[in-house]
Amino acid sequence: MSEFTINCKGKLVELDTPKVMGILNITPNSFYDGGRYKSDSDFLKQAETMFVDGATFLDLGAYSSKPNAEFVSVEEEAQRLLPVLELLLKEFPDALISIDTFRADVAKKAINSGAAIINDISGGMLDSNMLQTVGELGVPYIMMHMRGTPNTMQQFTQYTNLINDILYYFSERISSARSYNIKDIIIDPGFGFSKTLDQNYELMQKMELFSILELPLLVGISRKSMIYKLLGTTPKEALNGTTVLNTISLQKGAKILRVHDVKEAVETLQILNKIL
Known part of the structure; x- marks a missing residue:
């Protein structure tokens, strides 16, 4: 029996063998690929490339969560x-x-349009209806650690004990x-969110503690x-460092890598699997 399995649209996906999630931003202002995809064919081509390169999931986002990102209305x-979701599912009906x-409103509309998973950077803290909505939809839920909002998060980097504080946050959120009857929960420690550079590396150093x-x-x-x-350097030059991390x-126990560069992440998995 698989230790970690999530139910995506009736299909059981086991995560004992780590998987790759490709990032597809529909935002004009994301820090790395914002505004890169301008037409339907751009989105379809990028999605196809990611699936061919070995992505199990695609992660669609329409609200940039970079520090000081501008507000976008729910509508x-x-x-x-x-x-874009409907376009992708028409072309790739089995896509996860x-x-x-x-x-919550965006989550509900997206799941009703055929999406499989909700990935919430706030762990339900920024919309009081989110947990109830996800529970009713019966889909897997990725909950991330963040304090404040994307706009304010870098003001909240004071911790009594970084790892203990984040573990406490997750125990409460879980x-x-x-x-609310959410069965499939995935944990995202939130690298880059409400954390200084040194705290991000401390988090990486001690990440196996989240196995508790x-x-x-x-x-991600x-x-x-x-x-x-x-x-x-710059985001453009950060692929090698990404592969190292x-x-x-x-x-240290990651089961999903959320990446811009699927091919390189899949190769990383293949090499590590061979060794292990």
């Missing part, structure tokens, strides 16, 4: 997201698409999610500032 987020949103939660772990460090600021993440 605009849905208007950006749903047409995750929706990167912290809003308990709340279970009370007995839930699958998602890691793709091309983030913890890499390029340390190395004095993805390798360490897998060794």
Whole structure:
């Protein structure tokens, strides 16, 4: 029996063998690929490339969560997201698409349009209806650690004990999610969110401690500032650093890698699987 299995649209996906989630941003302002995809054919081509390269999931987001990102209304987020979701599912009907949103209304519309997973950077803290909605929809839920909002999160980097504080946050959030009958929960420690550069590396160093939660772990460090600021480069030049941290993440128990570069992440998995 698989230790970690999630139910996506009636299909059981086992996560004992780690999987790759490709990032597809429908935002004009994401830190790395914002505004890159301008037409239906751009989205379809990128999705196809990611699936061919070995992505198990695609993660669609229509609200940039980079620090100080501008506000987007619920209506605009849905208007950006749903047409692209429907386009992708028409072309790839079996695709397992995750929706990167912290809003219950957007989550509900997306799942009703055929999405499979909700990926919430706020763990239900930014919309009081989110946990109830996900419980009623009966879909897997990725809950991330963040304090404040994307706009304010970098003001909240004071911790008594970084790992203990984040574990306490998750124990409380998991308990709340279970009370709303959310069965499949995935944990995202939230690299880059409400954390300084040093705290991000402390989190990476001690990440195996999250195994105490007995839930699958998602890691999203793709091309983030913890890499390029340390190395004095740019997001564009951060693929090598991303691969290094993805390798360490897998060794420390990550079950899903959320990445911009699917091919390289899948190769990382293949090499590690061969060794292990």
